[in-house]
Amino acid sequence: MNLNNAVQGTNVTGRLAMTLDEYSQRALAFANVRDVAYNLRHGAIGVFTEVGELCDAYKRQVIYGKPVDLPNLREEVGDVMWYANLLCATLGMRFQNDLTDARDRQSFFSTCALLGLTAGNILAMVDNITTDERRAELSFDLPYAVESLIHSTAALAEQFGFTLEECAYYNIAKLDVRYKGGFSAESALNRDLDAEKAALAA
Numbered sequence: 001m002n003l004n005n006a007v008q009g010t011n012v013t014g015r016l017a018m019t020l021d022e023y024s025q026r027a028l029a030f031a032n033v034r035d036v037a038y039n040l041r042h043g044a045i046g047v048f049t050e051v052g053e054l055c056d057a058y059k060r061q062v063i064y065g066k067p068v069d070l071p072n073l074r075e076e077v078g079d080v081m082w083y084a085n086l087l088c089a090t091l092g093m094r095f096q097n098d099l100t101d102a103r104d105r106q107s108f109f110s111t112c113a114l115l116g117l118t119a120g121n122i123l124a125m126v127d128n129i130t131t132d133e134r135r136a137e138l139s140f141d142l143p144y145a146v147e148s149l150i151h152s153t154a155a156l157a158e159q160f161g162f163t164l165e166e167c168a169y170y171n172i173a174k175l176d177v178r179y180k181g182g183f184s185a186e187s188a189l190n191r192d193l194d195a196e197k198a199a200l201a202a
Helices: 020-028 036-062 070-091 108-131 135-139 142-159 164-179 185-189 193-201
Strands: none
Touching: 020 070, 020 164, 036 070, 036 108, 036 142, 070 142, 070 164, 070 193, 108 142, 142 164, 164 185, 164 193
């Protein structure tokens, strides 16, 4: 199967979506996969910076009185997912969200705060794992932190009417435009932002 073929599929609402298992496979086609330490650092730093983008949406709403830009929020959720998926693949985990609708609902602020805290913990743990001799001990909690990150990202998305499956679809659609045949440093640096925006709006 060509991982970069046009994305297809819908969810129960009739909106464009893809399963998380399919997303996990396709997303890795756009990763610059190297050794474990490199992949962990890449994933942790990426999660940390993208969570900051999500929190910035809250800042713009509360401090500047601007409405939440829903297409942008959906894009940022997809970006967090991409880095979380890289961490999952590196750790031998399945990328999934197994929370039920019975989970506690939190405010936008609380969810952003939890995401920021979790992303910071992941970054700190990865730094320790890749530099400290106690790697086995320190790595024990990392999968649980990644799971927590995915759950909180799903909770935030659902607060605004999205599912991870929908965000997955648009994340792959954007990356298909950016990389076409798979990851390349040149494509990463020379992006067609108008084409990516069109893919996100389709």
